[in-house]
Amino acid sequence: MFDIFKQLIMSSGAVSLTGGNLIMWLVAFVLLYLAVKKQYEPLLLLPIAFGILVVNLPLTFLMEPEHGLIWFFYHYGIENDIIPPLIFLGLGAMIDFGPLIANPKTLLLGAGAQVGLYVTFFAAILFGFDLREAASIAIIGGADGPTTIYLTSKLAPQLLGATAVSAYAYMALVPIIQPPIMKLLTTDHERKIVMSKLRPVSRLQKICFPIISAMTIMLLVPASAPLISMLMLGNLFKESGVVERLTKASSNELMNIVTIFLGLSVGATMTASTFLSPKVLFIFFLGLFAFIISTASGLLMAKFMNLFLKNKINPLIGAAGVSAVPMAARCVHKVGSEANRRNYLLMHAMGPNVAGVIGTVVAAAILLKNLG
Amino acid sequence: MHSMTDWSKVLEVFGSGIVGVYLVMILLQLLTQLSTRIIDLVEKGNKTGAAAPKPPGNDVEVKA
Numbered sequence: 001m002f003d004i005f006k007q008l009i010m011s012s013g014a015v016s017l018t019g020g021n022l023i024m025w026l027v028a029f030v031l032l033y034l035a036v037k038k039q040y041e042p043l044l045l046l047p048i049a050f051g052i053l054v055v056n057l058p059l060t061f062l063m064e065p066e067h068g069l070i071w072f073f074y075h076y077g078i079e080n081d082i083i084p085p086l087i088f089l090g091l092g093a094m095i096d097f098g099p100l101i102a103n104p105k106t107l108l109l110g111a112g113a114q115v116g117l118y119v120t121f122f123a124a125i126l127f128g129f130d131l132r133e134a135a136s137i138a139i140i141g142g143a144d145g146p147t148t149i150y151l152t153s154k155l156a157p158q159l160l161g162a163t164a165v166s167a168y169a170y171m172a173l174v175p176i177i178q179p180p181i182m183k184l185l186t187t188d189h190e191r192k193i194v195m196s197k198l199r200p201v202s203r204l205q206k207i208c209f210p211i212i213s214a215m216t217i218m219l220l221v222p223a224s225a226p227l228i229s230m231l232m233l234g235n236l237f238k239e240s241g242v243v244e245r246l247t248k249a250s251s252n253e254l255m256n257i258v259t260i261f262l263g264l265s266v267g268a269t270m271t272a273s274t275f276l277s278p279k280v281l282f283i284f285f286l287g288l289f290a291f292i293i294s295t296a297s298g299l300l301m302a303k304f305m306n307l308f309l310k311n312k313i314n315p316l317i318g319a320a321g322v323s324a325v326p327m328a329a330r331c332v333h334k335v336g337s338e339a340n341r342r343n344y345l346l347m348h349a350m351g352p353n354v355a356g357v358i359g360t361v362v363a364a365a366i367l368l369k370n371l372g
Numbered sequence: 373m374h375s376m377t378d379w380s381k382v383l384e385v386f387g388s389g390i391v392g393v394y395l396v397m398i399l400l401q402l403l404t405q406l407s408t409r410i411i412d413l414v415e416k417g418n419k420t421g422a423a424a425p426k427p428p429g430n431d432v433e434v435k436a
Contacts, residue, residue: 104404111397118389125382135385205411212403220396358400359393366392370385 016058020272027275028053028267031165040172044145044263048165051267063268074265079157083262084150085230090255091146091357092234093247095325097209099351102198105305106317106348110355112301113321114363116294117141121367124286129279132156135367137283140167141290142360143174143324149266150227151364154372161270162280166287174327175334177288178295178319182335185299186315191339193314195348206239217362223372224365231357294322298352313348320349323356 009015031049035042051070055063062070077083100106117138124134136152136159148167152160170177183191210232218225237247302318316336320328329349336345 101404101408104401104408107397107401107404108394111394114393115390118386121389122382122386125377131378131381131385201408202411202415204415205408208407208411209404212407213400216400216403217396220399221392355397359397362396363389363393366389367385370388 013058013060018058018272020276021056021058023276024052024056024270024272027270028056034169034172041168043259044168045165045172047260047263048168048267051264052161052270053267055268055271063271070264070268073261074268077258077261078149078153078160078265081150081153081226083258083265084146085226086254086258087146087262088227089230089234090250090252090258091325092210092231092236093238093251093255095231095235095238095354095357096350097235097239097354098201098206099198099347100354101201101205101209103348103351105309105313106351107355107358108305109298109301109318109321109352110357110359111321112304112318113294113298113352113356114142114359115297115301116290116292116322117360117363119293119297120286120290123289124282127282127286129282132371133159135371136163137286138290139163139360139364139367140170140287141294141322142356142363143167143171143291143294143322143328144357144360145171146262147227147323147360147364149262151368154368157269158274159279159283161266161275162283163287164266165270166284170287170291171324171327174324175331177291178328178331179335181292181295182299182316182319182332185296186303188339190303190315191336192343193312194340194343195314195317195345196311198347203239203241207236210235210239213358217358221362221365221369223369224361227361227364228358231361291322295319298322298356314343314345317345317349317352320351320353321356321359323353323360325353325357326350328356329353 028049031045031052034040035045035049054060055070062068063074065071120141121134121138124137125131129137132155136156139148139151140163142148145164145167149160149164152163214228214232217228234250237243237250298318298321299315301321302313302315306312306315314336316332320332322328329346332349333346336343
């Protein structure tokens with residue numbers, strides 16, 4: 001009887017537990033707390049946290065190549081570039097490009113925010129990361145989870161867990177990170193600028209935009225095709241108004257299903273051996289740096305544009321050039337209305353916000369072309 | 373982490389990245405402005421055509 005009991009204990013995962021596993025459990029519990037209690041990006045952080053927890057239970061072999069259940073999700077979903085483009089399909093079906101079409105100048109703000117990404121690339125090199133790792137860290141500044149995962153899985157898969165968690169964590173912290181930078185880089189007078197109402201955009205214009213954008217961007221940067229094609233297809237579904245079932249399926253059912261596999265797979269890459277290294281601390285630090293510089297460069301771009309514009313724009317909307325849709329736009333609106341109660345910046349900020357999504361994909365594709 | 377860094381490659385990625393992103397976004401801006409202007413004109417034309425009164429006498433009314 002004792003022998004059977006002893007055998008059971010010896011064959012269990014408990015005896016193979018390491019200190020690293022225990023620390024990773026702690027990381028998982030912290031993320032679970034943030035997701036459940038604080039509701040920080042719960043749709044992603046919850047499956048990521050659970051993925052971390054189960055993959056750090058010894059002898060489960062969930063990430064064992066060719067055998068583990070989650071390995072199959074990871075291999076076919078992320079390594080084979082299926083999941084991030086599908087997330088973009090759903091995103092496209094939810095995004096309204098109307099504010100961007102009404103004020104196309106805001107595309108430049110989406111580009112402005114990407115400068116921060118390249119500054120971080122430079123900084124990561126100075127910290128000793130190699131070029132491919134530096135690019136994967138820099139893309140966190142784009143504040144776009146699927147793009148971060150897409151690029152990192154191609155350039156530095158060993159950093160996937162850290163960059164993805166960092167990107168989603170900072171996206172959730174937009175209302176805390178961005179306002180101090182906005183206030184620091186703008187004057188009270190600038191924050192009070194009231195922008196005139198956006199012109200109405202017709203249905204035909206909304207239908208043409210995804211077609212023109214897809215053709216233009218993919219012709220210029222073919223490496224962006226997987227993400228841009230899906231983003232614009234999803235948007236065409238929505239704006240055409242004739243495939244309501246597909247729009248709903250893309251933005252609800254499909255999006256929800258792939259989110260489960262995305263979160264679980266990303267979490268499962270965070271084993272103690274890959275995650276517990278000084279590199280990860282640097283990644284979190286550089287991710288925050290990227291986010292701050294991207295916000296600042298978007299704001300400065302808006303101020304620069306104001307030097308030439310007759311109808312001044314409120315420079316706060318430049319901060320929405322980092323993607324984080326629609327959180328960054330909401331944050332801009334909040335700071336703007338604090339300065340001037342008559343200020344209604346939400347729709348104006350949605351322009352640079354969705355331009356940021358396009359800009360981040362273009363930046364990622366250029367990095368991929370240069371370093372892939 | 374690496375100790376050997378190819379700085380010429382770093383500068384190439386840095387420069388081409390920033391220039392590339394701006395180039396794509398500026399072109400997209402111009403094309404968006406152009407297409408919306410064309411669509412505005414077409415839609416305006418269609419509206420004017422639809423709203424204009426029909427010239428008298430051209431209608432052939434058939435009554436059963």
